[in-house]
Amino acid sequence: MSMSGSVGAATPKQQELKPLFEPLKLGQLELPNRILMAPLTRNRAHADGTPKEMAATYYSQRASAGLIISEATQISPMGKGYIDTPGIYEDRHVEGWKAVTDAVHEKGGRIICQLWHVGRISHTSLLPDGAQPHAPSAIAADAQTFTPNGFEPTSEPKAMTTDDIKRTVDDYAHAAKQALAAGFDGVEVHAANGYLLDQFIRDKSNKREDAYGGSVENRLRFLREVLDGVTAAIGADRTGIRLSPLGTFNDISDSDPETTFSEAVALLNPYGLAYCHFLERFGGDVPDTDLETLGRISSGFDGPYIANGNFDAEEAARWIAKERCDAVTFGKLFIANPDLPKRLALGAALNDWNQDTFYGGGEERYIDYPFLEEDIEEETPKG
């Protein structure tokens, strides 16, 4: 029996989606397609930050992605900002993640770990000994987080000392090594969405008067030190980065984002990173972003560029065909369709996602979204 879809001439739809199925090299990583799984917070880890067994099922079900970027994973106890997110600093975290990376590799996939420090987007109830969250400046975010008591406003942060900054840089490097020890194929430094690195970069949240604040160069100093630490620990060709130059999530903004992020991208170039990844659009009730500005900023990056933000497959293929990006990450589509590349290759229908089970919960709508075969079996009348 032959696979339908691989027989005969390609349909117009298959022709349109062809750019998604070209292989791509990102540093050390060789991807068989450009349909990547976005980092997705799911809040299903053990309270101590160790991934649960079902995470191995969840990620390995999605191993046909060109690349899986893990959910945001804290680099230290101070990096945590939400209930039941995973960590990658303790050896027990490494053991837990090893089961995940092994399962993905057994299915022929690739997975990297997104390294996360939330900074001021946290709550004292989530931090060691009820500590105040760390931030560039002692300015609370007008934002909420979910804690053991439900949604709560984020706590008043304290301005990090230079010793705090040094320790945090070391925590990033340590976490990167732990990620490789856990079998990840690399890491993505999360410098987006109003978390710690982004808080240093943008001038709404960084009012420091020392070497880490003021000029754009100074606001980028912490990012530079983190990248120095991470790339020295595991190599630039296993390190990617995620930025959200026009994002406003978590009460963040910059008075001149094009200058700030063009300089950020110029800073990245000499490292020879595996890739740069932007959130370009945010969906929901967030106003449309200026895609032209984002295109100018991202085109300053010398290496592979990955776009994210509510793409459907057709639009992703068009962006790749016109070289606006090299690959696209899909979030909600991968939550609901573990076999997304196959469905797109065959022009098959897509499952809908259930928003109520994105954050927290158990196996339901985590590891039970149907594969194509199951759909067909269910829908084919028996006898």
Ligand code: 8OZ
């Ligand atoms: C949604 C809920 C909690 C965290 C991000 C890590 O925005 C997140 C996140 C998203 O990058």
